[in-house]
Amino acid sequence: MDIRDLVRSILSGDLLTARQCVADAQREQFRWDELAMPGDLTERELTVAAGIVELLAMRNGSTAPRWTTAIGGLRESLVLDPGLEQLPRSFARARIAGPEPLRRRNLVALPDFLAVA
Numbered sequence: 721m722d723i724r725d726l727v728r729s730i731l732s733g734d735l736l737t738a739r740q741c742v743a744d745a746q747r748e749q750f751r752w753d754e755l756a757m758p759g760d761l762t763e764r765e766l767t768v769a770a771g772i773v774e775l776l777a778m779r780n781g782s783t784a785p786r787w788t789t790a791i792g793g794l795r796e797s798l799v800l801d802p803g804l805e806q807l808p809r810s811f812a813r814a815r816i817a818g819p820e821p822l823r824r825r826n827l828v829a830l831p832d833f834l835a836v837a
Contacts, residue, residue: 721745723758727769733802735834742776743836752777757787767794767825772834774821779835784821793825800829 721741729737745752758769770791774784797815800822804811814830815823822829 721748721750721755723755723769723773724761724765726772727758727761727765730768730772730800730834731765735801739834739836742834745776746780746836750780751782752780753782753785755785757785764794764798767791768798768800768827771819771822771825771827775819775834778819778821788821791825794827797826797828800827800833804828804830 721744726738726741729735729741752773755773758766761769770788774788777784799805799811799814801814804814810830811828814828817831818827818829819831819833822833
């Protein structure tokens with residue numbers, strides 16, 4: 721699993737590829753708690769990486785790697801789901817009930833963001 725690919729697909733709005741990355745990691749029983757801090761990411765990308773890694777580790781029933789706790793939030797909100805701003809009720813729900821690791825970093829997504837079966 722290359723977290724850089726996952727983050728960049730999210731930030732480019734390609735959630736189909738992002739979900740496939742998550743599904744592949746799930747099938748491979750990827751150990752989120754052992755993921756090293758990714759290098760060569762911008763501050764924005766690193767913030768998204770930390771939130772996503774914490775979210776996926778939590779969903780997997782494991783702890784997140786220690787480096788994620790050192791990554792704070794963005795100053796301005798970043799919507800991770802393209803078009804969400806155009807859906808007022810869904811946007812409000814995402815701001816209130818979105819995944820906590822994302823909300824804490826000012827990242828906006830619905831509660832089931834990147835959930836795979």
